[in-house]
Amino acid sequence: MYIPITVDHIARVEGKGGIEIVMSDDGVKEVKLNIIEGPRFFEAITIGKKLEEALAVYPRICSFCSAAHKLTAVEAAEKAVGFTPREEIQDLRDIVYIGDMIESHALHLYLLVLPDYLGYSNPLSMLDRYRKEIEYAMALKNIGAKIMDYLASRPIHQENAVIGGFGKLPTKAQFEELKRELKEALPMAEYTVELFSKLEQYKEVEDKEMVHMAVKPRNGVYGIFGDYVKVSDGFEFPVEDYQKHIVERVVEHSFAKHSFYRGKPFMVGAISRIVNNAHLLYGRAKELYAQYKDLLRYDNCFANNFAQALELVYFIERAIDLIDDTLAKWPIKPRDEVEMKDGRGVSLTEAPRGILAYTIEVRDGKVAYADIITPTAMNLAIMERHVRMMAEKHYNDDPEKLKLLSEMTVRAYDPCISCSVHVVKL
Amino acid sequence: MENGKVRVGFYALTSCYGCQLQFAMMDEIIQLLDKASIECWFMVERDSDEDREVDIAFIEGSISTEEEAELVKKIREKAKIVVAVGACATQGGVQSWGNDRKLEELWKTVYGDAKVKFQPKMAEPVENYIKVDYRLYGCPPEKKDFLYALGTFLVGSWPEDIDYPVCVECRLKGYPCVLIEKGEPCLGPITRAGCDARCPGYGIACIGCRGAIGYDVAWFDSLARVFREKGLTKEEILERMRIFNAHNPRLEEMIDKIFEEGE
Numbered sequence: 001m002y003i004p005i006t007v008d009h010i011a012r013v014e015g016k017g018g019i020e021i022v023m024s025d026d027g028v029k030e031v032k033l034n035i036i037e038g039p040r041f042f043e044a045i046t047i048g049k050k051l052e053e054a055l056a057v058y059p060r061i062c063s064f065c066s067a068a069h070k071l072t073a074v075e076a077a078e079k080a081v082g083f084t085p086r087e088e089i090q091d092l093r094d095i096v097y098i099g100d101m102i103e104s105h106a107l108h109l110y111l112l113v114l115p116d117y118l119g120y121s122n123p124l125s126m127l128d129r130y131r132k133e134i135e136y137a138m139a140l141k142n143i144g145a146k147i148m149d150y151l152a153s154r155p156i157h158q159e160n161a162v163i164g165g166f167g168k169l170p171t172k173a174q175f176e177e178l179k180r181e182l183k184e185a186l187p188m189a190e191y192t193v194e195l196f197s198k199l200e201q202y203k204e205v206e207d208k209e210m211v212h213m214a215v216k217p218r219n220g221v222y223g224i225f226g227d228y229v230k231v232s233d234g235f236e237f238p239v240e241d242y243q244k245h246i247v248e249r250v251v252e253h254s255f256a257k258h259s260f261y262r263g264k265p266f267m268v269g270a271i272s273r274i275v276n277n278a279h280l281l282y283g284r285a286k287e288l289y290a291q292y293k294d295l296l297r298y299d300n301c302f303a304n305n306f307a308q309a310l311e312l313v314y315f316i317e318r319a320i321d322l323i324d325d326t327l328a329k330w331p332i333k334p335r336d337e338v339e340m341k342d343g344r345g346v347s348l349t350e351a352p353r354g355i356l357a358y359t360i361e362v363r364d365g366k367v368a369y370a371d372i373i374t375p376t377a378m379n380l381a382i383m384e385r386h387v388r389m390m391a392e393k394h395y396n397d398d399p400e401k402l403k404l405l406s407e408m409t410v411r412a413y414d415p416c417i418s419c420s421v422h423v424v425k426l
Numbered sequence: 427m428e429n430g431k432v433r434v435g436f437y438a439l440t441s442c443y444g445c446q447l448q449f450a451m452m453d454e455i456i457q458l459l460d461k462a463s464i465e466c467w468f469m470v471e472r473d474s475d476e477d478r479e480v481d482i483a484f485i486e487g488s489i490s491t492e493e494e495a496e497l498v499k500k501i502r503e504k505a506k507i508v509v510a511v512g513a514c515a516t517q518g519g520v521q522s523w524g525n526d527r528k529l530e531e532l533w534k535t536v537y538g539d540a541k542v543k544f545q546p547k548m549a550e551p552v553e554n555y556i557k558v559d560y561r562l563y564g565c566p567p568e569k570k571d572f573l574y575a576l577g578t579f580l581v582g583s584w585p586e587d588i589d590y591p592v593c594v595e596c597r598l599k600g601y602p603c604v605l606i607e608k609g610e611p612c613l614g615p616i617t618r619a620g621c622d623a624r625c626p627g628y629g630i631a632c633i634g635c636r637g638a639i640g641y642d643v644a645w646f647d648s649l650a651r652v653f654r655e656k657g658l659t660k661e662e663i664l665e666r667m668r669i670f671n672a673h674n675p676r677l678e679e680m681i682d683k684i685f686e687e688g689e
Contacts, residue, residue: 009468009474010468011468011469011470011471011472011474012468012469012470012471012472013469014443014447014469015438015443016438016468036491036493037440037490037491038439038440038488038489038490038491038494038546038547038549039440039490039532039533039546040440040490040519040520040521040549041521041524041532041533041535042521043535044524044527044531044532044535045520045521045523045524045527045532046523047535049523049665050662050665050666053633053665053666053669056633056669057520057523057669060442060444060519060520060565061442062442062443062444063442063443063444063445063447063448063566064443064447066442066444107447107450107451111450111470115472121471121472121473122464122467122470122471122472122473123470124455124456124459124464124470127456134456138453141451142453145451153624153625153627153628153630154624155451156444156447156448156566157444157565157566157635159624159625159628159630159633160625160628160630162630166628167625167628167629167630168627168628168629407472418441418442418443
């Protein structure tokens, strides 16, 4: 009789989940990621509600990526009612989304991941010896937050992103300020790349069968919005077909469903974007990619941490370029009138943690159907597989060591458990 | 207090983790934590334990499982001060928007006939289960709400509730009125201030994330009358006001009153 090794509540991730490793005489019998947060039924509670009100509620699925939820939901809603935003509005949405990306990556890398590698249980106690790292984390997080603050009203649960555009835009001076601070943040992002290039990517979870999925960027530049999904096995499909290729299943140990592609687990996230779209990088990130290509491995989920560090550099430069484009077109009309038609819209975007999928069907200005699949829900199945691989190598070791390594495997995926709990098929 | 440090716990029930994120993202947290020891805060501290005694317990999230109902009782026993933080803990959160429908119906919509090994519930505010000493409102609360509350606790005092609506701050800021000038269903008149009228400042109608003002001065009925004149139906008015006030005991009867009056 073996007592299962359990982590009741995985620390330093967004949301509430646990790990359960069950042993037998033959080694590891079962590994389960228990998702213990309560269900919130987001898609169900917004059915029959006014579209604008539903769009205010969806971002509340998650705080770390509320802007991602907001902008993906708004795009799906605009497609549903038959509206296409002007290019300058799309650029501004990209900037907001990048703000979310920078903030989320900075928090994940420095506050959630780094303490494990430096031997701390929390990031705040690192302050004495690693003040510079904590200060960089705060500064990077602050510039991401400030972008969302100025453009979208606040860093968590933005209200200023609506069908047709924005209620109000920042001033030219505010854009200049953001650009100045982004430039100041760039060396910190490069330092992050250097720092994370030294951190171990555990060989125990090396997985040659790993398949990665990412949105194919719309305008030929590494980015967030797109109309097709690329799979690392060479397959491509239009975003509208995601329900055919990403198949969900309920598992009894979780309020979150698991997702499969061709019957098998797959990964989404920063490393999946790099695997599928690295040729679309430009600027400093392109140079760094060439330099560190060997660390951006498709077969190791720990590479996701390093891929996020590289993306910090990329997205900071990209935001500066997008601000330049915006200022060149100044003044910009913030919002267009949108006529509400009935219809169905699908949007897939690259949230900080990977593909975020929204389908919204609109009838008489109200939500008639909604389907949301979050990146963490897509990753849960493969995450379990990799925790299992870790456990198979270490089940004879000190349980505390196994617990830590299992947690680190989970943290490499940057899971957002609140996000994953509420996935719906009607 | 232990070694002159305030023992703090930050606990999450069912939520988006945004209240903790807001708290963790404050630059001031570095100074504050010199004066505090974190006993339980899973989002940042691996060495966390829900069984430790604390001076101040911050609770985020709604009670949405039987396990969470048990957890809050334990937190109450171990804590001197319990603070409910954010819209989920104080008002049941946006997940309560669906409480006009049955749990079984919501469950079936999302999960079909599948079963999981945890017991779900309809979302409820924390104070339906335990005594709550103070509340920080908002979705998420403002950074200044945290600073103010912690500051008052550290000097042995307590945070005062805000008893006036968003409109007061909106007028002071000089923003154009979203309700009267733009004709949109702004909930500013019934919603607790403290956000500096952020959304109306962007020309966006308030959705009431800080909850209805207390002390029976949230005039749902007067605002419903204005909305009705703008062509909103009773259901539309109720649904909008319920996003963040689904558990408010006075909401429905006050709206009923307006519609019983007739045109």
